[in-house]
Amino acid sequence: MPTYRIELAYDGTGFHGYARQDNVPTIQAALEAALFRRTGVVETSVAGRTDRGVHATGQVVSFTVADPIDEDRLRQSLNRQLGPVIAVNAVVEAGDDFHARFSAVGRRYRYLILNQPVHDPLAARTSWHVAEPLDLEAMDRGVGYVVGAHDFASFCKKAPGRSTIREVSEATWAPAGGFFELSIGANAFCHHMVRSIVSTSVEIGRRRLRPEAMRDILEARDRTRATGTAPARGLTLVSVDYPPAPGAGDVT
């Protein structure tokens, strides 16, 4: 049975996160309702279960259907149904064993901070406004300590019995279009991980903590050592990485 991959962007402001919940609007419920109307498909899998208020520009969803579909027409139908706050950027056929969540080998997020005395109404939905001047260089130095394979228990919402070991491939703070931008990639993220790292980064930027505090908190593997969780609105799932399709680039 053919399997398809959907690439999705959304403004998470008005949703209670990606994952379906009773009686509240979620991305999953909106997408699956639209998909069902067109294809009869009732089940999808997703690469990143973003939290309430978190955005995406490169979310990936997969589903399997009995008969082949016209990808372009499905994309257009979904966009017509989903309105301005969700966009389907692509529908493409994937290998039969493709699974948006289990096939993913990496996720990339960005977090935007607006660091100026007064907030900006046109950036309010997509960034965290911090009025106090931040030391961006110290923040970048601090966040460098999370790169590599670590137990991120200090930066993960408690979920007893679940591993909190993740491998971070890149984490940098840099200026970007008037914002301070964290760009962070990992094989996977535990719940609240990016926003907890942002919170500690800002404590470092405010010079309440030294850059080495990021390492110390990480090594403590103790959630009570965390400094907090930054607001959801600054966070966006940017992209998901998959291995090359089998055979792609092969010479036979």
Add this chain to the structure above:
Amino acid sequence: MPTYRIELAYDGTGFHGYARQDNVPTIQAALEAALFRRTGVVETSVAGRTDRGVHATGQVVSFTVADPIDEDRLRQSLNRQLGPVIAVNAVVEAGDDFHARFSAVGRRYRYLILNQPVHDPLAARTSWHVAEPLDLEAMDRGVGYVVGAHDFASFCKKAPGRSTIREVSEATWAPAGGFFELSIGANAFCHHMVRSIVSTSVEIGRRRLRPEAMRDILEARDRTRATGTAPARGLTLVSVDYPPAPGAGDVT
């Protein structure tokens, strides 16, 4: 009596425009309520009465008060009261004869178009999504015809008895951060003028009209010749120009 100037930014999405109206949220009503609570001032003037759904990054408002005020504290108080969708970037003392509307000698607006096959949820509030490919060079050539002093009757909402002569100092379409951006400055704008010029620009960009059509419609001085009015959400009042304060730069 001292006169003060307020510099204001707002996300116009949820407001019925700048100007006060009964029973609907307006920027003016929100600002004046906050200002009254702090200062007792009941009357303000504004440089640009933006329409429903139009944004601002550099709106200017002025008011006069019996006794001098602490500018920084007023700015902070207004920002606390006005919440995330309105920002007061500055409160500064101005000359006694300063008037936000009548002293202004120029206004500058931008209009953003997102020209790509699928819309972008994170740009939905601040740009007009046009899926069909647009010829940006033709749009820029066309909009060049509005520069100079002209009777803009074709591009103004009908307002019998009011002059529709305006002087446009600059009008260009250029790429900017993934968008097509119109940057347009004039001594003043009549109602719907920028959005009407955008509508004709897009007809030119779609190659339904030649660039010279902008000149032909302008010269017709006839509102029925206009091609329509582009959506409000793409429009932002960027700045207002005033003459240098009397004495500024003088050598006496």
